[in-house]
Amino acid sequence: MTLAPAPKPAVAPPSPHPRRWAGLAVLSASLLLVVMDMTILNVALPAVSADLRPGAVELLWMVDVYSLVVSGLLVTVSALGDRWGRKRTLLTGFTIFGLASTAVLWAGSPGEVIAVRALLGVGGAMIMPSTLSMIRTLFTDARERATALGVWSAMASLGAALGPILGGLLLEHFSWHAAFLVNVPVMVVAIVAGLLLLPESRNPAPGRWDAFGTVLSIAGMVALVYSIKQFGKEGAAGPGPWIALAVAAVTLTWFVRRCLGRPDPLLEVRLFRSRPFTAGTLVAVTTSIAMAAVMLLMAQWMQLVQGHSPLETGMRLLPTALGALLMSPPAPWLAARFGTRPVLAGGLAVSGLGLGLLPAVPATYPWIALSLFLLGLGMGSLAIASVAIMAGTPPQKAGSAAAIEETSYELGGALGVAVLGSLAAVVYRGALPPAPAGGGLPGPAADAVRESLGGALEVARQAGAAGAELARQAKAAFTTSLEVTGLAGGLLMLAAALAVWWLVPRDLDVTASHH
Known part of the structure; x- marks a missing residue:
């Protein structure tokens, strides 16, 4: 037998x-x-x-x-x-x-x-x-x-x-x-x-350490973030930001090519071949851009325009966290139930809608709170972006995936403050009357007024009774800049929602086990 x-x-x-x-x-x-x-x-x-x-x-x-x-x-x-x-x-x-x-x-x-x-x-x-x-x-x-x-x-x-x-x-x-x-x-x-x-x-099986790649990545990333920040502060006139940007472009291109040519790269750039991974990274960048800029302006608006203390301002910004806390835990369930694509793109669209509300509603706190809550609600569903980034990544490459996601958040934050922050400054200056407070301000004081809301309020304080009208004009101009920046951030998130809808396969379920 x-x-x-x-x-x-x-x-x-x-x-x-x-x-x-x-x-x-x-x-x-x-x-x-x-x-x-x-x-x-x-x-x-x-x-x-x-x-x-x-x-x-x-x-x-x-x-x-x-x-x-x-x-x-x-x-x-x-x-x-x-x-x-x-x-x-x-x-x-x-x-x-x-x-x-x-x-x-x-x-x-x-x-x-x-x-x-x-x-x-x-x-x-x-x-x-x-x-x-x-x-x-x-x-x-x-x-x-x-x-x-x-x-x-x-x-x-x-x-x-x-x-x-x-x-x-x-x-x-x-x-x-x-x-x-x-x-x-x-x-x-x-x-x-x-x-x-x-x-x-x-x-x-980590392979050999790439010492030259390490130098390239540090030099490239520092130069890139530095150039973005300098553009935000100096504008495009000076040579400094352009030189830093050129250094970043050369070193980071060299770094990426080096990673692609090695079997054991410092950063697994090939992960971007996965469309869900790319979509998750795009979500991380755009969310950070819009969030960093709007939260920075919102905190200033609440303190300088509305006159709240730092603690009161922190309390009034809470609806964003509340929205995110409500939506983050059930987001994976929603993705399993309705699909990854509608949750990711929908989250970006809801956040974009929240920011887009700013110019459409009166600048009073109940409306601002609703806008912040929608922003947080949309962000909460973006927990799925992290899942999309990590789901397609083999465990041994987890460090590379985490580095790419964290770098996306860092870069997004810097870009938001630089690009949308610069837009806010331009709108603020444009919204001021040609001769604030009826003119009659000496040169340095007029420059301070156009530079920032803080500068304008300081000039108004020193001007005594005559400064009341100047303070009112500056606060109105800053409110306009917050609204326009909110609209720009909202449009950016809606554009990202369309890109994510296109990138993520219709049947992708990042919560399904792949054993």
């Missing part, structure tokens, strides 16, 4: 990590803190300026050095995490972030605050993509991963909203140092929890 050959055992899918949900809690909490920290500092900057009296250039570096360092290091640090270990990279990031936050106690000059901000950028660059790539490796089931990324997305939105509120609270009771020191206890908890709960993961 011959025995029939035994059937080959089916390859079992990798078993889910037993502590994955506890791990997600650590990752989400750390992301919440890093995002909060970025926004807290925006609120704290006036207090830092008043105390340390930085020059104009020093003040710019205080603001910009963080994003320059983060965008420069994202690619390198993500590749490092794939090789060295993502948990190790994340915990190192926590440590650097905590130490840099403590170092602020000894920062007594603008230069020292800039150094602290740069160190925070190093920590932030290690934390942000590590949280994303670890979710990709912790959650092997596609549906669970979609839920986890929904939670991750909601935490990012919540952090951006809570930052100004926490910053306002801290600054009302303590010195500006508190905006940094608040990180220290949270980082200690995150390190302990991370050591206990997170598994280590890395690329099993």
Whole structure:
């Protein structure tokens, strides 16, 4: 009697990590803190300026050095995490972030605050993509991963909203140092929890490290973000931004070609061959562009036009976070039920509609709150963008995918402030009467009025009773610039919605398991 050959055992899918949900809690909490920290500092900057009296250039570096360092290091640090270990990279990031936050106690000059901000950028660059790539490796089931990324997305939105509120609270009771020191206890908890709960993961076959590629990526990204920021501040007249842009174009083209030519590239550029991946990245960029610019202008409008304190302003910006929190967790379910394409494109369209409302409704808070809520609601459904980016990515390339997504957010933020911020400045100047306050202002004062709303209000304050009309004109001009910028951001998001509808296949379901 011959025995029939035994059937080959089916390859079992990798078993889910037993502590994955506890791990997600650590990752989400750390992301919440890093995002909060970025926004807290925006609120704290006036207090830092008043105390340390930085020059104009020093003040710019205080603001910009963080994003320059983060965008420069994202690619390198993500590749490092794939090789060295993502948990190790994340915990190192926590440590650097905590130490840099403590170092602020000894920062007594603008230069020292800039150094602290740069160190925070190093920590932030290690934390942000590590949280994303670890979710990709912790959650092997596609549906669970979609839920986890929904939670991750909601935490990012919540952090951006809570930052100004926490910053306002801290600054009302303590010195500006508190905006940094608040990180220290949270980082200690995150390190302990991370050591206990997170598994280590890395690329099993990472290949050789590309040292020259590392230099190209850092130089290219720093030059690109720097040029965008300079265009926003100086306009296109000076040579500086153009030189930086040329350096960025040469180094980044060289870097991409180098990555395409290597079997083990520093950044897996070939991921862009996937249309859902490209669509997810496009969503990340456009959302950041519109959000960064409108939130910056909205915060100024609420404080300078409406006269609210930083804390009151933070509270009034909450509808955005509320919308995102409501929509992020059910977004994967909606994508499974109705398809990825309608949820992604629909989310962009709803956000675009929210921004497009600004010029169409009266500039009173109930309408502004509705506009912000719609913006957040649309953003919440964009949790699916992260799922689309990570779903088609093999686990060993998770670091590359996370780096591309995080870089998209960084670049989008810089572009938003530079491009839409410049548009807002042009509209503001154009909306002022040719001779503000009936003319009669000396040259420097007239320049200050045209430069910014803050400058105009300062001139009006010094002019005494005669300044009331000037303040009214400047506030009306700024409100117009907010409305026009909102419309531009809304149109950009609607255009992106059409592009995403075209890019994403009709039958794509990013929440389906592909074992």
